[in-house]
Structures are given as structure tokens and as C-alpha cells.
Amino acid sequence: MIVFNQLPNIGLEFMNIEHQQAADLFNKIETDFKRHDVDAVIAGILEIQQHCIEHFAHEEREMKTYEYPPYNVHKQAHDRVLMEIDMVVKQLQSHRTLSKISSYIEHGFPSWFSHHLATMDKVTAEFILSQQAVKSA
Numbered sequence: 001m002i003v004f005n006q007l008p009n010i011g012l013e014f015m016n017i018e019h020q021q022a023a024d025l026f027n028k029i030e031t032d033f034k035r036h037d038v039d040a041v042i043a044g045i046l047e048i049q050q051h052c053i054e055h056f057a058h059e060e061r062e063m064k065t066y067e068y069p070p071y072n073v074h075k076q077a078h079d080r081v082l083m084e085i086d087m088v089v090k091q092l093q094s095h096r097t098l099s100k101i102s103s104y105i106e107h108g109f110p111s112w113f114s115h116h117l118a119t120m121d122k123v124t125a126e127f128i129l130s131q132q133a134v135k136s137a
């Protein structure tokens, strides 16, 4: 389970809102996973996949707007996780075996999420905020 309030607060509100939405979507998947409801888990993963595509694109737009120098490093992290989610979806759709994705649900995604927030997103938000401060000064 992802407890949103225990995650680092990122200075940018749009990130906090969208991260909270991702945490809610993930927690629903985890509940359905524990209930062994394969169809609900597939539907939930498709939903979080769509959310991540849109959310990452949003962060990437902001990084470009403020010419964030390590843009590529952050984008590559996003691309990697989108590939992982895609593999999980395909795996589930073809085998319908929840045990094959248990490590991703129990550890993979939640630990990636909290680590990514605490590192790349936090640093990116600090950079964008400092650029906004320069522009409004």
C-alpha cells in the first residue's frame, strides 16, 4: 500500500495532486490483487498506465518549459517504468496469473514510486521552483 502522506511533499502542486491520484489507483489495484480478481487488476493496471502516460508527459512538458538540464535522465526513468507496466499488462492479459506479477505489485511499483518521488521529482520540482522565482523576481 502506498501511504501518500508518508511520501515526501514535492513543492509543485500539480505533482502532488497527480502523485496522490497514482497512489489511489495503485491502492485499488492492490486491494483487487489481494481479492484475486484478475479482471479488476487488469482494468486497474490499464488505468494507472494511462495515468502514468499523461502524468509523465505533464512533468516532461514542465521540464522542457524550464529547460531542466538533466531532462533526458528523468525522461529515461519514465520510459523505463512505462515499459515495465506494459510488460505487466501483457503478461497478465496472456496468462491471467496474478502470482507472476506479485513482486511488481508488492515491491516493484511502490518502491519505484516512493524512490522516484524522493529523488528525481523532488530535485526537478526544486529546479522549476527556483526558475519560477527567478522569472518573477
Ligand SMILES: [Fe+2]
Binding pocket: 059, 074, 078, 116, 120, 121
Ligand atoms: Fe517523474
